[in-house]
Amino acid sequence: MERLEHEEWQGSTSGTVWMHRTLMRSFKYLNLRFVYLGMALFVIPFYMLFAHRGYITMYHYFRRRHHFGVWKSFRYVYLNHYRFGQVILDRFAVYAGRQFEFERDGLPLFDALCSGQEGFIILSCHVGNYEMAGYTFTADKKRYNALVYSGEAETVMENRNRILSKHNIRIVPVKEDMSHIFVMNEALANGEIVSIPSDRIFGSSRFVECELLGGKVKLPLGPFAMAMQRQVPTIAIFVMKDSAYHYKVYIRRVEANVAADASRQEKVASLAQQFTREMESILKAYPEQWFNYFEYWKNE
Numbered sequence: 001m002e003r004l005e006h007e008e009w010q011g012s013t014s015g016t017v018w019m020h021r022t023l024m025r026s027f028k029y030l031n032l033r034f035v036y037l038g039m040a041l042f043v044i045p046f047y048m049l050f051a052h053r054g055y056i057t058m059y060h061y062f063r064r065r066h067h068f069g070v071w072k073s074f075r076y077v078y079l080n081h082y083r084f085g086q087v088i089l090d091r092f093a094v095y096a097g098r099q100f101e102f103e104r105d106g107l108p109l110f111d112a113l114c115s116g117q118e119g120f121i122i123l124s125c126h127v128g129n130y131e132m133a134g135y136t137f138t139a140d141k142k143r144y145n146a147l148v149y150s151g152e153a154e155t156v157m158e159n160r161n162r163i164l165s166k167h168n169i170r171i172v173p174v175k176e177d178m179s180h181i182f183v184m185n186e187a188l189a190n191g192e193i194v195s196i197p198s199d200r201i202f203g204s205s206r207f208v209e210c211e212l213l214g215g216k217v218k219l220p221l222g223p224f225a226m227a228m229q230r231q232v233p234t235i236a237i238f239v240m241k242d243s244a245y246h247y248k249v250y251i252r253r254v255e256a257n258v259a260a261d262a263s264r265q266e267k268v269a270s271l272a273q274q275f276t277r278e279m280e281s282i283l284k285a286y287p288e289q290w291f292n293y294f295e296y297w298k299n300e
Helices: 017-026 032-050 052-065 070-095 107-115 131-136 154-167 179-189 221-230 264-285
Strands: 101-105 120-124 144-148 169-173 193-197 206-212 215-220 234-243 246-253
Touching: 017 070, 032 070, 052 070, 070 131, 070 154, 070 234, 101 107, 101 131, 107 234, 107 246, 120 221, 131 154, 131 234, 131 246, 144 154, 144 179, 154 169, 169 179, 179 193, 179 221, 193 221, 206 221, 206 264, 215 221, 215 264, 221 264, 234 264
Parallel strands: 101 246, 120 193, 120 234, 144 169, 144 193
Antiparallel strands: 206 215, 234 246
């Protein structure tokens, strides 16, 4: 485990409050597939012409990590942008009251943990549309505490709180003073659920290095160190878009694969590596739903 000189990523949903609210109103009348078509024909080509950074990093991802050919990589860059656009539009469609179907793989594991006395940690990442998990799961047995980036757009934060609060889900913004860490620890001590983004460096500069798709990546140390320190069950949840109105949710147990007498550092590193293995399995099935638009693999 080492220190990183700066945060890797800071971002928020593009657009003004007026644009977001207009989009929400339109979803009350427009067919979602029609909106997707307009995005595919006009918005995505325009965006790809002017957002070269995201375009190039995704091209590198498909060429270097999945070893696609040149033309297939170009095609998947377009498909990736299209999927990302769908994910963003689906978020506002939910805000407007639209419904989606969810198929859950591993739900008995989640239900068993919710029925237990101890708290547990959910590791999330920017693969698929994890935010949709909050709109499909209702935390009726344990409160669900979701750590989120505090710099998101006003409309997004407002509607997240409006919908998620009905599901007994509390939004915990990342704070510069790291006070969110105390909130998360208290939640686990009270037997609650804690959800933490685990693929990007936020706030603290400490990281753990793992292997993902044949290359070295740096994951935030915090989620894995907290899981080992608190000795609580840990799972990963991936919410993947299958079709216009259908998502598939994958719920997977994540455990350190080392000897019982291994050091705490070794256990933390193993837990992080197990998480990347689950993430890798999902990315092989859904390569286009990787939404980290920066050079995630270093020194290549």
